[in-house]
Amino acid sequence: MSTSTAQEPIDGATTRVSGGEIVCEDLVRIYAADGIEVQALQGLNLHVEAGDLVAIVGASGSGKSTLLTILSGLDTPTAGRASVAGVDLLTLGGKRRVAYQRHTVGFVWQQTSRNLLPYLNALENVALPMALAGQSAKAIDERADALLEMLGVSHCRDRRPGAMSGGEQQRTAIAVAVANSPQVLLADEPTGELDEATSAEVLEMMRTVNAETGVTVLIVTHDPTVSEHVRRTVQIRDGRTSTEVLRRRETDEHGAELHVAEEFAVLDKVGRMQLPQDFVSALELKDRVRLTLEEDHAGVWRDGRHGKPGPGGDEPTDQQEEER
Numbered sequence: 001m002s003t004s005t006a007q008e009p010i011d012g013a014t015t016r017v018s019g020g021e022i023v024c025e026d027l028v029r030i031y032a033a034d035g036i037e038v039q040a041l042q043g044l045n046l047h048v049e050a051g052d053l054v055a056i057v058g059a060s061g062s063g064k065s066t067l068l069t070i071l072s073g074l075d076t077p078t079a080g081r082a083s084v085a086g087v088d089l090l091t092l093g094g095k096r097r098v099a100y101q102r103h104t105v106g107f108v109w110q111q112t113s114r115n116l117l118p119y120l121n122a123l124e125n126v127a128l129p130m131a132l133a134g135q136s137a138k139a140i141d142e143r144a145d146a147l148l149e150m151l152g153v154s155h156c157r158d159r160r161p162g163a164m165s166g167g168e169q170q171r172t173a174i175a176v177a178v179a180n181s182p183q184v185l186l187a188d189e190p191t192g193e194l195d196e197a198t199s200a201e202v203l204e205m206m207r208t209v210n211a212e213t214g215v216t217v218l219i220v221t222h223d224p225t226v227s228e229h230v231r232r233t234v235q236i237r238d239g240r241t242s243t244e245v246l247r248r249r250e251t252d253e254h255g256a257e258l259h260v261a262e263e264f265a266v267l268d269k270v271g272r273m274q275l276p277q278d279f280v281s282a283l284e285l286k287d288r289v290r291l292t293l294e295e296d297h298a299g300v301w302r303d304g305r306h307g308k309p310g311p312g313g314d315e316p317t318d319q320q321e322e323e324r
């Protein structure tokens with residue numbers, strides 16, 4: 001079944017930005033609370049291609065929700081560039097913001113109660129965004145039923161959220177979020193209130209929706225098992241994207257399917273990257289490091305001011321030596 005309908009970004013006057021379905025460049029968000037500035041995003045870079053399914057992971061307070069709130073059009077960044085489906089989020093105002101939230105993006109939040117109206121049944125909840133968008137009653141009924149079926153919650157059609165399990169509510173919430181065929185589906189901890197088995201089901205449903213409708217999906221999560229459900233996992237550290245894990249399937253010489261995962265550090269436009277914390281601790285790196293350009297790699301060396309001289313600094317440690 002395919003439920004996607006090609007949709008133009010909301011209106012002709014919208015500034016179009018090219019370079020990916022979700023593009024964040026040097027994104028900064030500073031909150032000022034009680035005279036103290038909190039830099040929630042500190043120059044974050046992220047590119048997501050159309051149709052991709054990506055997870056964002058990171059410690060509490062690393063800026064994940066801040067990023068999603070900006071991408072959903074509920075908050076505006078302090079500086080940098082952010083665009084979704086060609087819509088520039090820095091210049092989005094008034095009516096265009098409402099249209100953006102109604103048609104271009106869909107969201108699923110962690111709190112099951114925030115996603116569905118308690119006094120409407122599942123079918124009515126899914127129908128509501130389509131009715132607000134002015135679709136015909138017949139089209140709404142057909143699509144709402146098809147979406148509930150795709151998400152495996154047809155049996156909840158006539159039930160209100162109070163009579164559904166947490167997993168059923170979140171699956172219905174996904175149906176609501178994609179009702180108006182958004183180009184991008186954003187989910188902030190959609191499995192945060194669910195047990196492990198139900199979380200896995202909901203993440204699988206995210207994958208189904210991505211595969212069936214082609215919607216680009218960005219999921220923020222603490223769930224360590226998320227990486228089994230997505231091709232790309234991006235880690236945020238201190239308001240910046242730091243590392244990525246890409247997964248691909250390969251077939252070995254006996255024909256067996258292997259899942260290969262590779263970790264990469266994110267390199268920004270001007271060449272900045274974050275060293276993983278375990279490298280920094282293991283090599284006791286601090287303040288500054290020496291860099292050497294080798295034929296096929298770069299070396300990172302502890303500043304040798306207090307140590308024995310190596311190539312311009314310390315003797316190489318075992319880990320550094322292995323890299324060579």
Ligand SMILES: Nc1ncnc2c1ncn2[C@@H]1O[C@H](COP(=O)(O)OP(=O)(O)OP(=O)(O)O)[C@@H](O)[C@H]1O
Nearest residue numbers: 031032033038040059060061062063064065066067
């Ligand atoms: N409205 C706000 N006012 C002031 N500071 C804020 C506000 N919202 C978030 N912050 C701060 O910004 C930083 C990033 O918060 P954010 O909610 O994006 O983190 P998170 O990665 O989603 O964390 P969690 O995993 O706990 O949900 C934190 O230091 C937080 O305290």
Ligand SMILES: [Mg+2]
Nearest residue numbers: 064065066188
């Ligand atoms: Mg959060």
